[in-house]
Amino acid sequence: MIEILVVLSIIAIILALLSPTLFRLAGRGDVTETRALLVNISASLKAYATNPDYGVFPPTVLDETFLKVPKSGRFKPNDTNLGIESLVFHLTHEDYVGESPFSEEERFINTDDDEASVALTWTGDKALFEYADAWGNPLIYFNLADLTAGTSQQFRVTTLEGAEVSVSPAKSSKFKNSFAGRSDGFQIISLGPDGEFDTKDDIHSWSVTGSSSEIEDDEENEEE
Numbered sequence: 022m023i024e025i026l027v028v029l030s031i032i033a034i035i036l037a038l039l040s041p042t043l044f045r046l047a048g049r050g051d052v053t054e055t056r057a058l059l060v061n062i063s064a065s066l067k068a069y070a071t072n073p074d075y076g077v078f079p080p081t082v083l084d085e086t087f088l089k090v091p092k093s094g095r096f097k098p099n100d101t102n103l104g105i106e107s108l109v110f111h112l113t114h115e116d117y118v119g120e121s122p123f124s125e126e127e128r129f130i131n132t133d134d135d136e137a138s139v140a141l142t143w144t145g146d147k148a149l150f151e152y153a154d155a156w157g158n159p160l161i162y163f164n165l166a167d168l169t170a171g172t173s174q175q176f177r178v179t180t181l182e183g184a185e186v187s188v189s190p191a192k193s194s195k196f197k198n199s200f201a202g203r204s205d206g207f208q209i210i211s212l213g214p215d216g217e218f219d220t221k222d223d224i225h226s227w228s229v230t231g232s233s234s235e236i237e238d239d240e241e242n243e244e245e
């Protein structure tokens with residue numbers, strides 16, 4: 022009996038020593054996974070915009086005129102999660118021919134609890150869905166063509182916990198009046214492990230794809 026207790030307590034001590042490392046490794050897995058998700062969505066967006074049927078990136082705010090649903094009371098969006106709701110709608114729409122980057126059904130969430138008058142996705146659910154990062158918070162999406170770099174533009178995101186977070190398109194680190202990743206034409210942002218906006222752990226589409234070139238920004242600025 023005593024021997025068993027000794028063995029159990031040794032195991033407990035070993036687990037206690039290991040757990041911070043295990044937690045850290047698990048956290049790193051979430052970051053890796055979310056980075057991969059942003060890479061996949063970016064690739065889908067580029068394919069979307071080069072498809073002659075679309076020609077542009079999905080809008081920053083879901084445009085009612087695009088919806089092929091009865092005109093009356095089409096949807097009741099509130100003013101949060103706008104970008105990601107538009108992105109999810111356009112890349113899961115029945116007319117969308119590309120491969121959806123949104124592969125996990127449990128990641129479709131509706132933290133702000135808004136809905137359309139008819140189901141807009143294959144789920145048959147009227148919810149205006151967002152897609153979650155590895156920590157369960159909605160991703161953030163901006164079509165940069167919809168925005169003006171020189172003005173302050175605030176949007177809001179409702180987190181998994183129900184907190185409303187104020188978000189805005191990120192500016193270039195070099196040129197305050199231009200957007201980060203503007204050569205991509207869009208921004209996708211994850212709030213990261215801390216669930217807060219504009220903190221060090223945020224994950225950005227333009228940094229994970231490596232396609233945002235500060236040199237390109239530089240050249241364009243010189244031309245202006």
Ligand SMILES: [Ca+2]
Pocket residue numbers: 102106130131132133134135148149150151
């Ligand atoms: Ca929603």
Ligand SMILES: [Ca+2]
Pocket residue numbers: 211212213214215216217218219220221222223
């Ligand atoms: Ca963050």
